[in-house]
Amino acid sequence: MRLTPIVAIGLLTLSVIGSVGCTKASPPAQAIETTAISVDMPRVQTLQFLKQSATTLKLSTTTTATNDSITAGSSTAALSGPDAGPVTVEFKGESAAVSKWSAMVMEKLPSKKL
Numbered sequence: 001m002r003l004t005p006i007v008a009i010g011l012l013t014l015s016v017i018g019s020v021g022c023t024k025a026s027p028p029a030q031a032i033e034t035t036a037i038s039v040d041m042p043r044v045q046t047l048q049f050l051k052q053s054a055t056t057l058k059l060s061t062t063t064t065a066t067n068d069s070i071t072a073g074s075s076t077a078a079l080s081g082p083d084a085g086p087v088t089v090e091f092k093g094e095s096a097a098v099s100k101w102s103a104m105v106m107e108k109l110p111s112k113k114l
Contacts, residue, residue, distance in 0.1 A: 031094070031095040032092070032093065032094065032095065033091075033092070033093070033094070033095035033098045033099070034090065034091065034092045034098075035090070035091045035092075035098055035099075035102045035113070036088055036089070036090045036091075036113070036114040037088070037089045037091070037102055037105055037106060037111050037112070037113055037114060038086055038087075038088050038089075038111060038112050038113075038114055039085070039086060039087050039088075039089055039105065039109050039110070039111040040085060040086040040109075040110040040111065041085050041086065041087070041109060041110065042083060042084055042085040042087075043068075043079055043081065043082070043083045043084075043085065043087050044083070046079060046085070046087050046089065046109070047065065047067070047070065047079060049105070049108070049109060050070045050077045050079075050089065050101075050105070051065050051070055053101060053104045053105065053108070054070060054072035054077075054101065055072075056104075057097075057100050057101060057104060059072035059073045059075060059097050059100075059101065060072040060073030060074075068080070072097070072101075073093075073094075073097060074093045074094040074097055075091060075092065075093025075094055075097040075098050075101060076091070076092050076093055077089050077090070077091050077101065078090045078092070088114065089102075089105065089111075
């Protein structure tokens with residue numbers, strides 16, 4: 001069997017389509033952001049608000065809380081300071097989630113950005 005020009009062009013076209021069609025662009029890397037906010041409230045109340053706001057913003061279907069941090073999806077809020085307040089909340093994680101979460105805290109609680 002001889003290789004005719006039409007068959008050769010068809011084979012070349014398939015190989016080019018196969019190599020171009022199989023390359024998949026990887027998604028851009030998520031930017032990591034850190035934001036610190038001073039909240040003029042007791043630790044327990046601030047922690048409760050952070051947990052509620054993570055649920056309200058739908059940052060994740062599961063929220064893990066300890067006595068000094070909350071993890072919601074790709075972001076974390078860590079508290080430091082005395083139990084009676086004021087406390088410092090450090091948000092760390094994917095920039096879109098951190099921006100939304102910290103903006104909600106700044107809007108709803110007596111706080112200031114550090």
